[in-house]
Amino acid sequence: MMAPRIPDCPLAHAVARIGEWWTLELLHDAWEGHTHAAHFAESLRTPRDVLAERLATLVAGGLLRRVPCAAPGCDEDGTGADVPHDRYLLTDRGRGLRPLLLAMAAWVNQDLAPEERGLVLVDAATRQEAEPVLVDRRTGRRVDTAAYVLVPGPAASREMRARYEVIDSRREGPLRGDAGG
Incomplete structure (x- = not known):
């Protein structure tokens, strides 16, 4: 994982933690219910050695947890074998990335005609497309408007505060401020 340019920037840390494109593909499959390496390998058409390395990376990053499954009957999801194997389950941190994935998919889909979209988010009960x-x-208010801004927090570094002094000086109106006091 490459170190962020500004050590206390949460956006840089998010990109560093997510890393490569395959992270989101694996997490997407986990959100869809895959728990066994065999299912991930089949879905993503990934060689098992590459997949094992990627799953280990997600476990080390706290996005998945590895649970040994050696007991007979541990095959409830249809892997077809009562042999020792591991299950990979989402952690709270891993589940927390789902809104980001959904927003990214919607962001791409907004530029496509409905008939050009390869994957859409729908309400499970009504099958109506969701946005x-x-x-x-x-408050329930949308935060993707100018009414919400990023400001240095209480633990912001000197570098972060200096960066946002410049940003704040360019803001107009009542949006200027500092959450750090």
């Missing part, structure tokens, strides 16, 4: 948005949990 994901990010909202403030407390």
